[in-house]
Amino acid sequence: MKKGFLIDMDGVIYGNDTLIKGADTFIKQLQTENIPFLFMTNNSQRTPIDTVNKVANMGIEIEEKNVYTSAMATASFLSFMKPKGSAYVLGEGGLITSLSQNGYTMVNANPDFVVVGEGRNFTLEMVNNAVDMILSGAKLIATNLDPSPKKQGWNNLGIKAVVSMIEEATGKKAFSVGKPSPVMMRAAIKHLGLEARETVIIGDTMDTDILGGVQLGYTTILTLSGVSKKSDLVDYAFKPDIIVNAARDINLKEVLKME
Secondary structure, eight states: OOOOEEEOOBBEEEEEEEEEEHHHHHHHHHHHHHHEEEEEOOOOOSSSHHHHHHHTTTTOOOOOEEEEEEEHHHHHHHHHTTTEEEEEOOOOOOHHHHHHHOOOOEEEESSSSEEEOOOOOOHHHHHHHHHHHHHTOOOEEOOOOOOOOOOOOOSSSEEEEEHHHHHHSSSSOOOESSSTHHHHHHHHHHTOOOOOOGEEEEEEEEIIIIIHHHHHHEEEEEEEESOOOOGGGGOOOOOOSSESSSSGGGGGHHHOOOO
């Protein structure tokens, strides 16, 4: 059976801006053996070329086709829900680019959707505007619901914190497109041309990559090089198929044999 890989980035390939030892070797192995893969990230700020350039600086050479972001998934989802619609965006870069590429118009009044992604440049006034728009009928979309890291010195709130503020102010719940939502998880394997049973997902977070993979029947690999610790697994009713210290420890031959 053919296999393909969905690979989380922060915590699997790198930590902040530092390559996790051996991750480059694992990616090179996939490329050498012509095994399809996507770097799949909830980060909606970066465009695919931003990601290509980021990992190139760490010695990993990939193409834009190897990247799938929550911004791309969100834009695709919205263009399906309402083709050539309009959006008021709390977000930057990759999100705005993806929406534009999918025929969406960015507006400052009467949008079809309010879309929340990562960013540092939107203001409380913009949040207030978003609240008014939602109360007037716009639908609230989150590119993901990643929590804040709760670490000193962190300079970017998790989207969940911003979305929670808007939800409380409007009484409306956001629809989240990013991991572990099946919207993004299924869109990613369609991008690769795979079926669920042919898909392996690698991540460092039980609540996103592993949860999403378990729900959709993917083979799941948890790396301990990022957020999750082995002791955390007792808190979950589900478990990954494989646990490794880092991507370099994945036995590719064994994974490819798995049904």
